[in-house]
Amino acid sequence: MKKIQSELPIFFETAHAELASALEMLAACKGTYSPKQAFGYFMHAKDEYNHARSFFKMLSKRGKKASIKKARDFRFTPPSLITKGYISNKGFLIDTMKFKDFIAFVYTNELLAKSSFENILILVGHGTEEGKTITKIMADELRHHGMAKKFFLNHYPALQPWQLMIYRLRETIHNKGRKLYDANIKILDRLLTPIYKSMAYLAGTMARKLNLNEFKRKGKNLMNISSNSIL
Amino acid sequence: MFIGVTGYNHESSAALVDNNGVLVNFYIEESLSRIKGDKSFPWRSIKKLLESSNIEIKDIERVAFYERPLSAFLHIVKEASFHMPRSLGLLTHQFRNFNRSSVSCYLDFAKFFRGLETKLIYSDHHLSHTLTALAYSNSKKDICSVVVDGFGDRSTASISQIVDPTEINELWECPYPVSLGLFYSTITDYLGFAINEGEYKVMGLASFGDSKSKSAKLISGLMGWDSNSNKIISDMSYFDYHLSTSNSFNSKLEELLGPARNPFVPLIPGDSDFQRCADIARGAQDLTIYLLRKIFTHAYKITRSRRFLFSGGVSMNSASIDSLAQLPFIDEIIIPPSPGDPGCAIGAAFYSYIKSNSYSDLNISKPSLFPSLKEIRNDEFLAEEIISNEFTVLEKDKEDAFLKAAELISVGEVIGTVLSNNETGPRALGNRSLICDGKNKDAVKYLNTVIKNRSPFRPTAPAMRYEIAEKYYKLRPEIYECYKSMSATCKCLKDNVSLEFPTTHVDGTARIQIVENKSSLDKLLSILETMGIEIIANSSLNVSGDPTCFDLVDGLMVCSRTKLRYLLTDLGLLKRKT
Ligand SMILES: [Fe+2]
Ligand SMILES: [Fe+2]
Ligand SMILES: [Fe+2]
Numbered sequence: 001m002k003k004i005q006s007e008l009p010i011f012f013e014t015a016h017a018e019l020a021s022a023l024e025m026l027a028a029c030k031g032t033y034s035p036k037q038a039f040g041y042f043m044h045a046k047d048e049y050n051h052a053r054s055f056f057k058m059l060s061k062r063g064k065k066a067s068i069k070k071a072r073d074f075r076f077t078p079p080s081l082i083t084k085g086y087i088s089n090k091g092f093l094i095d096t097m098k099f100k101d102f103i104a105f106v107y108t109n110e111l112l113a114k115s116s117f118e119n120i121l122i123l124v125g126h127g128t129e130e131g132k133t134i135t136k137i138m139a140d141e142l143r144h145h146g147m148a149k150k151f152f153l154n155h156y157p158a159l160q161p162w163q164l165m166i167y168r169l170r171e172t173i174h175n176k177g178r179k180l181y182d183a184n185i186k187i188l189d190r191l192l193t194p195i196y197k198s199m200a201y202l203a204g205t206m207a208r209k210l211n212l213n214e215f216k217r218k219g220k221n222l223m224n225i226s227s228n229s230i231l
Numbered sequence: 232m233f234i235g236v237t238g239y240n241h242e243s244s245a246a247l248v249d250n251n252g253v254l255v256n257f258y259i260e261e262s263l264s265r266i267k268g269d270k271s272f273p274w275r276s277i278k279k280l281l282e283s284s285n286i287e288i289k290d291i292e293r294v295a296f297y298e299r300p301l302s303a304f305l306h307i308v309k310e311a312s313f314h315m316p317r318s319l320g321l322l323t324h325q326f327r328n329f330n331r332s333s334v335s336c337y338l339d340f341a342k343f344f345r346g347l348e349t350k351l352i353y354s355d356h357h358l359s360h361t362l363t364a365l366a367y368s369n370s371k372k373d374i375c376s377v378v379v380d381g382f383g384d385r386s387t388a389s390i391s392q393i394v395d396p397t398e399i400n401e402l403w404e405c406p407y408p409v410s411l412g413l414f415y416s417t418i419t420d421y422l423g424f425a426i427n428e429g430e431y432k433v434m435g436l437a438s439f440g441d442s443k444s445k446s447a448k449l450i451s452g453l454m455g456w457d458s459n460s461n462k463i464i465s466d467m468s469y470f471d472y473h474l475s476t477s478n479s480f481n482s483k484l485e486e487l488l489g490p491a492r493n494p495f496v497p498l499i500p501g502d503s504d505f506q507r508c509a510d511i512a513r514g515a516q517d518l519t520i521y522l523l524r525k526i527f528t529h530a531y532k533i534t535r536s537r538r539f540l541f542s543g544g545v546s547m548n549s550a551s552i553d554s555l556a557q558l559p560f561i562d563e564i565i566i567p568p569s570p571g572d573p574g575c576a577i578g579a580a581f582y583s584y585i586k587s588n589s590y591s592d593l594n595i596s597k598p599s600l601f602p603s604l605k606e607i608r609n610d611e612f613l614a615e616e617i618i619s620n621e622f623t624v625l626e627k628d629k630e631d632a633f634l635k636a637a638e639l640i641s642v643g644e645v646i647g648t649v650l651s652n653n654e655t656g657p658r659a660l661g662n663r664s665l666i667c668d669g670k671n672k673d674a675v676k677y678l679n680t681v682i683k684n685r686s687p688f689r690p691t692a693p694a695m696r697y698e699i700a701e702k703y704y705k706l707r708p709e710i711y712e713c714y715k716s717m718s719a720t721c722k723c724l725k726d727n728v729s730l731e732f733p734t735t736h737v738d739g740t741a742r743i744q745i746v747e748n749k750s751s752l753d754k755l756l757s758i759l760e761t762m763g764i765e766i767i768a769n770s771s772l773n774v775s776g777d778p779t780c781f782d783l784v785d786g787l788m789v790c791s792r793t794k795l796r797y798l799l800t801d802l803g804l805l806k807r808k809t
Pocket of ligand 3: 356360380381382383543544571572
């Protein structure tokens, strides 16, 4: 039980990440100007959807065995793709990045994805059914990486592989930074929670005295209430 | 031009109404972002509204937000403040996320569409629902509006009398936190389904339950109607939705009904816990019908109106509409095709149209069931390479494609459709559908289980013409319009063959669709009828958990990810290669 409960977040987060990749690729497919590229992104999106499905399956296998309370915490709701930061609320990468950065991002991220799966592979064991699925997914990611690299060099032939390494390094640092930032926020959160709570308590005590009778609309013509008021 | 916008608390959306009171276009953000239940500021929808109609911000006279943001915020905070310290988590969450709540919609407009924020006005949440419903009524005067939802910006249910579109008087309300919508969502959550999405599963599950069972009876004690004060009452001690961000119910409800269900364990008829869950769902459904009948009866008492608009999330409970239609005082019930919060963008857009004084000659045209403008760029250009690699074009000519599709349906195949404009509401009515012969048991089963992976207790809807429906089902003229948007179920006629149809539910009901004249399904039926097929089984085109397909690329993706082989599109009939 304990092992299962500690594994839940891993599959939960990975499923999020894979589904987010699928949506990013689908958006790229719809946002590009070349039918040829659209096809490439379409096939990539399809792979990522399949990866997401595999991880959701692994999540649900563990969720079934977890306590109900724990299981409820790991239910997937799609909007959490945004609230957890897997997809930016400003838009998909294809909308917000320069095209060159976008394909470099895909190129580096695929490799990073592959290496993160290595840890999961150890967790589930190489020989298991799940292990085989993950090995297949890793092969997909490597293929995506190869395609993205080729595509990048086709578009920017002047760029040397070592320059791509810089992109990769930058993304790795970004990822590490993201994790560090996340960890810092969590610590900060823990420190600040008592303060937030006492502030909420104070505000709550005042809120009790709020007179919301003004909001009563009984007998009123709703069309005549000021359209500029947010109250 | 006028825009209406929803978001933050529920699925976001945007609608565009022109200077003549015509709904030009409507998008739900999830269709574009492909994130089911997307609540974020609907910048994609607004952008698309502007682009597809070729207009700029300066052409927009007003933008209406569908609710009063601060009111929504304060009502939640005030209620929670009575339950400290238990509600401290919720309060902290509210205060910390203040800048991400709908209160910030002004700033989001300024950020994404500079200039639009200065044109922003606000409507009441239930007024937005009412105006959405009113748009779909033929007559715009002397009608009563009933709104029942989870929570808006003030109340959770209301009755108002519409004199005309400029005079809408509110006569009764059910104040937060007592809420029929949130009660139903709580039971949904307790049964292990996702809130705002799993409610229709509870409705389907209820048909397996027994109203006389112990569980169903226990549920009936959770809420009631006080006929002295004409109020809905609720025993709030079982619920936590008003004091917690993560739990809708508490241990007291589990003590009453038994442990909540693990959301990861599939619920299959015959399993050990199935009957208990079905009985609980039955209890929730019975209580909902009971309370809705009380609300409508009260509405009649205070307005003397025999014609009703019904909207808000609870009006999506299609299994309760047939019972409402039998109330003796009812002549007509109109439910808009998108009665939940995303549909409010339509009402909000009409609100800004009506509020704009320069249009003394008000004219609100009844919108089509398929208002979203078609995505042309993707369909005709971008998909070219995908289609040539992955698909074979069986028929290019439109007429031939329909003919061939009908032939395939007649031999038991399942077909996906991506035709013309999108549907307004949550139900696919033929343009973004998965369809097959509605009497062919194997085909319907294949559609349900192999392609859609639907819960076994949720039947697929049958679509047909009115004359055909009359032969099989007990239709009620009071809710004729509801059948067009699949908003109401009906009973099979006594001892009728329809009881054996694969689209009929265990309790002998079906959620029928009467096909609209000149729609895609109408066209297909006219061919199918010559082949002896009069009923089409119709489900939305999507992989479970995803939003319904929006454009052709989405349709091609569903084909690629599932066992679906045929896709009927504006470019012809396609067949997946492998
Ligand atoms: Fe992947
Ligand atoms: Fe990948
Ligand atoms: Fe609502």
